[in-house]
Amino acid sequence: MSDAALSHDNHADDSAAELFGVVAEFGDAESILEAAGIAKAEGYTRMDAYTPFAVEDLDDALGMQPTRLGWVVLIMGITGALVGFFMQLYANASFYPLNIGGKPLNSWPNFIVITFEFTVLFSAFTAGLFMLGRNGLPRPYHSIFNTPGFENATRDRFFLCIEARDPKFDADEAHSFLESLEPLRVSKVEK
Amino acid sequence: MAVIRGSGVAETNRVIAKGESYGNIDDSINRPIEEHPLRTPLWWWIGFSMAGALLLLYLVTVVKLITTGIGIFGNNQPVAWAFPIVNFVWWIGIGHAGTLISAALLLFRQPWRTSINRAAEAMTIFAVVCAGLYPILHLGRQWVFYWLLPYPNTFGLFPQFRSPLDWDLFAIGTYASVSILFWYIGLVPDFATLRDRARNTFMRWFYALLSLGWNGSAKAWQRYQRAYLILAALSFPLVLSVHSTIGMDFAVAQVPGWNNTIVPPYFVAGAVFAGFAMVLILAIPLRRAFGLEKLITMRHLDNSSKLMLATGMIVVYGYFIEAFIAWYSGVEFERYMIYNRVFGQEHWWAFWLLILCNGIAIQPLWSKRIRQNPLALFIISIIVSIGMWLERFVIIVVSLTKDFLPSSWHTFVATFWDYALYLGSFGLFFTLWFLFIRLLPSIASTEMKELAHHDEHHGSDYYEDARAEEFREKGLPV
Numbered sequence: 001m002s003d004a005a006l007s008h009d010n011h012a013d014d015s016a017a018e019l020f021g022v023v024a025e026f027g028d029a030e031s032i033l034e035a036a037g038i039a040k041a042e043g044y045t046r047m048d049a050y051t052p053f054a055v056e057d058l059d060d061a062l063g064m065q066p067t068r069l070g071w072v073v074l075i076m077g078i079t080g081a082l083v084g085f086f087m088q089l090y091a092n093a094s095f096y097p098l099n100i101g102g103k104p105l106n107s108w109p110n111f112i113v114i115t116f117e118f119t120v121l122f123s124a125f126t127a128g129l130f131m132l133g134r135n136g137l138p139r140p141y142h143s144i145f146n147t148p149g150f151e152n153a154t155r156d157r158f159f160l161c162i163e164a165r166d167p168k169f170d171a172d173e174a175h176s177f178l179e180s181l182e183p184l185r186v187s188k189v190e191k
Numbered sequence: 192m193a194v195i196r197g198s199g200v201a202e203t204n205r206v207i208a209k210g211e212s213y214g215n216i217d218d219s220i221n222r223p224i225e226e227h228p229l230r231t232p233l234w235w236w237i238g239f240s241m242a243g244a245l246l247l248l249y250l251v252t253v254v255k256l257i258t259t260g261i262g263i264f265g266n267n268q269p270v271a272w273a274f275p276i277v278n279f280v281w282w283i284g285i286g287h288a289g290t291l292i293s294a295a296l297l298l299f300r301q302p303w304r305t306s307i308n309r310a311a312e313a314m315t316i317f318a319v320v321c322a323g324l325y326p327i328l329h330l331g332r333q334w335v336f337y338w339l340l341p342y343p344n345t346f347g348l349f350p351q352f353r354s355p356l357d358w359d360l361f362a363i364g365t366y367a368s369v370s371i372l373f374w375y376i377g378l379v380p381d382f383a384t385l386r387d388r389a390r391n392t393f394m395r396w397f398y399a400l401l402s403l404g405w406n407g408s409a410k411a412w413q414r415y416q417r418a419y420l421i422l423a424a425l426s427f428p429l430v431l432s433v434h435s436t437i438g439m440d441f442a443v444a445q446v447p448g449w450n451n452t453i454v455p456p457y458f459v460a461g462a463v464f465a466g467f468a469m470v471l472i473l474a475i476p477l478r479r480a481f482g483l484e485k486l487i488t489m490r491h492l493d494n495s496s497k498l499m500l501a502t503g504m505i506v507v508y509g510y511f512i513e514a515f516i517a518w519y520s521g522v523e524f525e526r527y528m529i530y531n532r533v534f535g536q537e538h539w540w541a542f543w544l545l546i547l548c549n550g551i552a553i554q555p556l557w558s559k560r561i562r563q564n565p566l567a568l569f570i571i572s573i574i575v576s577i578g579m580w581l582e583r584f585v586i587i588v589v590s591l592t593k594d595f596l597p598s599s600w601h602t603f604v605a606t607f608w609d610y611a612l613y614l615g616s617f618g619l620f621f622t623l624w625f626l627f628i629r630l631l632p633s634i635a636s637t638e639m640k641e642l643a644h645h646d647e648h649h650g651s652d653y654y655e656d657a658r659a660e661e662f663r664e665k666g667l668p669v
Binding site: 029048050062091137139140144155 | 213214341348350352353358364368369376380384386406410413414421429637641648
């Protein structure tokens with residue numbers, strides 16, 4: 001990957017190549033938090049940061065909306081509870097009424113455990129799969145991996161990317177702006 | 192408070208040793224698994240082959256069981272539930288500590304959970320695999336186990352949802368699948384780390400596929416953290432429900448010694464107790480073998496043993512309450528059950544050994560000196576594991592041998608295959624365990640970096656640092 005990244009870097013000044021964005025590399029979490037705040041104040045809106053671990057408040061600093069994951073999980077949890085309960089009620093009271101020790105057919109306290117398990121099953125898989133899906137995973141290719149030195153994004157480097165789709169985007173302007181934040185390096189990254 | 196050990200490793204009581212850099216953490220966690228296969232340490236091969244041999248015993252037993260029938264076990268009437276269910280409850284209990292460490296301690300914001308949660312979750316999954324196979328193997332006709340599931344079928348029948356045995360299926364099925372999901376989601380960023388560190392194409396592809404293309408973007412981390420928190424919040428009640436449900440398998444039945452309202456919570460405490468013992472059994476050699484003393488510190492061992500002591504005392508309380516309720520209920524069968532359990536000719540030894548293992552052997556844990564001694568903790572943990580197995584044996588087998596009518600009493604004798612299946616399940620567990628520590632990061636490196644970040648800026652170990660400072664001022668050994 002590093003060879004490919006290098007060759008991309010060499011072509012980075014070629015204005016004909018379509019740009020993904022301009023990326024600055026930082027050495028610690030504080031610098032990128034600060035840089036993100038400045039970039040947001042500068043008026044950039046389509047930005048993302050790539051960090052080895054979840055840096056607290058970075059999403060705020062970049063002006064990101066909170067995730068709606070929790071609501072989706074709540075809805076699917078309630079769905080799971082209803083599916084679980086009515087599955088049992090249908091099976092044991094309607095489809096094949098089963099009289100156990102003279103208990104009423106809708107002996108709902110007996111159905112609570114499985115209803116609970118269905119709730120957890122539905123909500124947990126929603127949380128996990130929705131998170132992966134919304135993050136676009138699994139994903140075989142992403143332009144950000146063309147950034148030189150990006151293999152350290154999972155180790156100890158922090159990357160801030162101003163994307164080309166930003167309305168205010170101008171490659172050279174963004175480049176000199178990011179340079180002014182004193183990162184370790186700035187690179188133009190192709191799509 | 193660093194203690195210099197014979198081997199020259201500086202032990203610490205902080206959650207993470209001071210001054211660990213992100214790169215450092217990465218290297219110490221990932222280097223052992225990046226080694227060339229031929230340079231795998233000898234201890235690993237020895238452990239893996241022993242586990243593999245036991246796994247073969249397991250497979251042989253399973254083939255024998257399926258081709259012959261469950262008559263190869265010592266089960267009889269009235270002891271219809273014997274070793275398979277004892278071992279099932281034992282294994283699933285062990286699994287619970289992993290979920291509690293990863294989920295409950297996350298919700299309670301206990302930073303020390305971070306370095307042991309990955310290994311503990313792996314332990315959970317492997318223990319649930321071992322446990323989950325027992326009820327299926329115990330069915331008699333294992334090949335129709337799917338009859339337990341509700342699906343439209345030509346019989347026009349559904350499972351009996353009012354039965355705790357069916358609750359069990361759903362509880363364990365949910366627990367296993369949610370645990371695997373939680374574990375995998377936690378591993379995704381670590382797979383990405385390994386992908387980016389990989390030095391050869393095979394490893395890069397292997398970890399790249401597992402990492403699903405994770406790039407660590409801020410938006411991705413935002414969703415990831417929310418999902419992780421939700422999974423933790425769901426797993427915590429789930430783990431309590433699983434062992435409560437297993438408790439209800441017994442509590443709902445009328446057998447003297449089972450029909451007790453205290454059973455669900457008392458089973459949960461026992462599960463956590465056995466689970467922390469297993470965490471210590473696995474973590475103490477692991478940190479030594481991989482040189483992870485700066486990440487899995489004395490604090491982790493100390494805290495785990497405190498939890499073991501606390502839950503152990505709850506379990507001992509459960510033993511007393513069982514006896515008290517048996518007397519207080521005035522039911523002669525219940526009273527006889529306790530008499531038989533404690534003084535009965537056949538199995539009195541099991542009860543007293545259990546008190547020795549679970550009640551008395553844990554008392555040294557009150558002393559900090561013992562809690563700071565890995566060898567002592569290792570031995571106590573093994574004793575506790577034996578004790579918890581005996582507890583299940585006493586509850587299940589001893590209660591069943593003498594229930595209501597003396598004319599139907601019958602003793603229980605375990606057969607060779609009973610022991611073979613139990614020993615074999617260790618093979619299954621440890622084969623998976625050795626593969627895990629060799630191929631996957633046994634500590635969550637991304638979470639450790641987050642912890643190091645916190646530690647650097649907010650001093651997440653304020654009390655430990657303050658105490659070390661105080662010791663230094665007084666001129667005491669630090």
